[in-house]
Amino acid sequence: EVQLVESGGGLVQPGRSMKLSCAASGFTFNNYDMAWVCQAPKKGLEWVATISYDGSSTYYRDSVKGRFTISRDNAKSTLYLQMDSLRSEDTATYYCARHEGELGWFAYWGQGTLVTVSS
C-alpha cells in the first residue's frame, strides 16, 4: 500500500525557517517524480514545487522561488521541503504527492502537515 507521511509542520515566526519531510513507503520511491502542494485555510489547492525521480530537476512556483528548496533522499525514501524566509501568506497545510506519468497528475497524497507563520 502506498503511504506518504508528512512531518515537520507547526508554528513559526515570520522570517524564520522550517523543514518538512515526507516519508514514502509501499512503492519504489526513486522511480517517481514527487511534489509539494499546499492549501491555505479555507482556500484552494496550490502547487508549490516538484522534483524529478533522480533529483536532477526541480520546479517551483514563482512565489517560493529563492525561498523554498525541494530535495529528496532516495536511499531513505524521503522527500523534503526547506522553507526559508517564511511569510504569513505561506500559512497552509502542505501535502506531499506522487506524480503519475511523466510529471503528471497526483494519484497519491499524504495526510498533510500544517504550517502556521505568525508572530
Add this chain to the structure above:
Amino acid sequence: DIQMTQSPSSMSASLGDTVTITCLASQDIGNYLSWYQQKPGKSPKLMIYGATNLEDGVPSRFSGSRSGSDYSLTINSLGYDDEGIYHCHQYYEYPYTFGAGTKLELK
C-alpha cells in the same frame, strides 16, 4: 500562468440527481486535466486523469469530458458520499494550477 476557471463555486443537489462541474482553461492544455474530491479535513482523492480516464476504484457514476477548452466532471445518481469539494487541475505546463474548487452539498 494557465488560469483554470471553475464553476459553480458551490451547488446543492438531491439524492439521485446528475450534476456537472466545469473548468475552463485559459489556454490549450490538451487532455492534461485531472479532477480530485476532497472531504473536510482530508487530503484530495484522485477521481479522473487525462480529462476522461477514471481512476481505479472510483465508481463509474463519475465521468470526465472535454469540449474545446471546457472540461467537465459529471456525477450520475448522486449519493451522500459524493459530498465534498471538487478541484480541477492542469498539468500541461508549470506552474501547475488548480481551479478554485466546487463545494457540493446534498439537500
